[in-house]
Amino acid sequence: xxxxxxxxxxxxxxxxxxRLSCAASGRTFSSYTMGWFRQAPGKEREFVATIIWSGGRxxxxxxxxxxxxxxxxxxxxTVYLQMNSLKPEDTAVYYCAAGRARSIIHGVTTExxxxxxxxxxxVTVSS
Numbered sequence: 001x002x003x004x005x006x007x008x009x010x011x012x013x014x015x016x017x018x019r020l021s022c023a024a025s026g027r028t029f030s031s032y033t034m035g036w037f038r039q040a041p042g043k044e045r046e047f048v049a050t051i052i053w054s055g056g057r058x059x060x061x062x063x064x065x066x067x068x069x070x071x072x073x074x075x076x077x078t079v080y081l082q083m084n085s086l087k088p089e090d091t092a093v094y095y096c097a098a099g100r101a102r103s104i105i106h107g108v109t110t111e112x113x114x115x116x117x118x119x120x121x122x123v124t125v126s127s
Contacts, residue, residue, distance in 0.1 A: 009121030022096030038092035
């Protein structure tokens, strides 16, 4: 059974940094796509960043490009989202997601491209 557990959320001032972690278990994730999404109050969940566990170039939403970095540590089975230069509009619940290889047909920037989701972690950026 796949389990994704996010940690690292919290309250930070604008301009600050946070690092989110997503501990993955229950599978060998070498062929999986790992992603981060977020959902702000009153808005739909949106894509933030993605990386293929086995390597390759990460992809980012335009709104976070240059500020956020996604990475993974295979030894720890953990995916990270380093968030720098945070803005109040980054306030949201952040979700980690894992997609099987066959789900990539739906696209790695859409929710349909992912099969498993974490419970989310709250990030609040104050102005």
